[in-house]
Amino acid sequence: MADTTGRAASATNEIEIKRLSKVFWQGDAAFRALDEVTIGIRSGEFFTLLGPSGCGKTTLLRLIAGFEQPSAGEVIINGRQVAGLGPNARPVNTVFQNYALFPHMTVADNIGFGLRMLGKSAAVVRETTGRMLELVRMEAMAARKPSEISGGQQQRVALARALAPQPRVLLLDEPLSALDLKLRKEMQSELKRLQTETGITFVFVTHDQHEALTMSDRIAVMSGGRILQSGSPADIYNHPAERFVADFIGDTNFLDVEIVAVNGRAADVRLPGGGTRRASLPEGLSPSAGTNVTIVIRPEHASITDEAADFEGTVEDAVFFGTDTHVHLRLPGESRFTLRRQNTGAGAVALPEGSRVGVRVAEGGIQVLRN
């Protein structure tokens, strides 16, 4: 996979996924939910599986948890093959999308459930439950039933319940999707805090790119049962290797350009205005000069300039967004380009429709795509 942040660290990988596949049968029709996925998740990191619904991220999580058994491939947790082991024999705990709190038990009994099942003494259960209640700030609700607390509180209880047995890995299946925006923001930092405090490896599933970018140490972007790219949030955002990744995360300009020269991990590409600029190449792609490729330029990596423009465009409109203005341009060859201008306050130049402006792309702001 296109993991550029060092793969030599496999010795400290908490979870190793090797060529893992899962096929679901519906009558005679096979649905390949997971297609030969290989990835390593490091000990103590906040790892996010990001992708649209149906991309296989939840299936991967369920295979790690042990709710499903793989059709092919291996799952190794803490150096141990877990094939054939049920969820109750794996050192991982799950926070479910809709929390799945036991409705007939109190908050405290929910949190203590895992410990009781592990055969811990009543004193240990009580002590740990108390500590967990404190950790998620739910001490006052210990005697309540799940139906008697709010959605955000249920979320905290679900977290505490999964953390109480001190698993090596915590799996989180879109845990924030049922919360409203404000609560979600709150829980995002709460989750990050818990992860830092406990040092437990978090594997977090989401379809929300903002959640993924703000919380994760590393992200794996999934689509069609495969991991397209994995890396740090900045890496994924700044250097998307595939069109899907670039499109799924953030706003993007795609331009079709010609490779002029290849120079190691970089290439010179000819921009619409005719000038050439240095662009980064994705891992595993070494095109020869003269081939056509697609490049990605993030809107905030381009600026309007009077001199040394890379290319020129005609203003279609400029939309004011408060902190910045989105300028939509038409380039020669009928392609469109959007750039984002920071509104610094100091006499912003008006951009009347139809005016021609020069565009300069920041250094390192051009990324070649694999497809």
Add this chain to the structure above:
Amino acid sequence: MAVTQHIAGQGAQPDAAEPPLAAERERNFWKWLLSLPALLILIFAASGPLLIVVVYSILTPAEYGGVVWEISGRAWFQVFFRRDIFDPDEVTLNWSHLSVFWRSVSLAFQTTVICAILGFPTAWFISTRPPGQREIWLLLITIPFWTNLVIRTFAIQEVIRNQGVVNSLLMNLNIIHSPIQMMYTDFAILIGMAYVFLPLMVLPVFAAMDKLDVRLLEAGYDLYASRWEVLRRIVFPLVRPGFIAGSILVFIPSIGSYVTPRLLGGGRNMMLSNLIELQFGQGRNWPLGAALALALLVIVLVALVFYLRTIGGDEEKRHG
């Protein structure tokens, strides 16, 4: 009605705006009018006969059936006691009646337990089928309801009688050499009742299981519970209401069962309904029949109250 008022009161509280009185009155009028047929049926078809039974139980039996309008406590005395034929002053417990009471309660209880034990896996099986198949299985469960009870009971006879399916099979396999007597025993009655009333347990238990969120079971496994622990700590507590409803639905018709003990128990292994029928028929002792019928009613009510108290108290303890 108390319930209606309660609901109306709750609805009115938050927005404090009382609905116009006239409209309220008109709505109440229609409510009453619409429930009138049901009320009439309840009063005349249920409460009326019950009243007649109560009155008959304290009258004197007429010689050829019917009653003489003369108040007497004899019928109630006879339910529990008997006088010696030669020495009327010697009073003993009426063991023949008491054994019928005991058999009825005991068989009804056993039937309920058997139905619960068989009903749970059945309901579990159905609720874990894919959606399309579930309806088919439910339909299969309810098919016996479409068949006449007498015919179903005769079918059981065919299976357990001395030359029946079970005995022939065992004898042909040389496992036994003479047929096992199953007909005309309490065991036969038990099999018959369990067979007839099983769907009444399966359906409410299935309904409770159907509402069970599979993720709760997954959460249980995830938190290191074994299959047995998941069953005991998550599934059972959550399908309890289904078991309670099913137990009541099975116990009440079981204790009042008439056809099954009549056909499978023979003349000697009577249950309460058979004893009651005997008093109104050959026995020509209508007051005793009436008193026995009321005793049955009291047993059912006491059992029900006791059962719900225990369950309710238990619930209070776990939830409080």
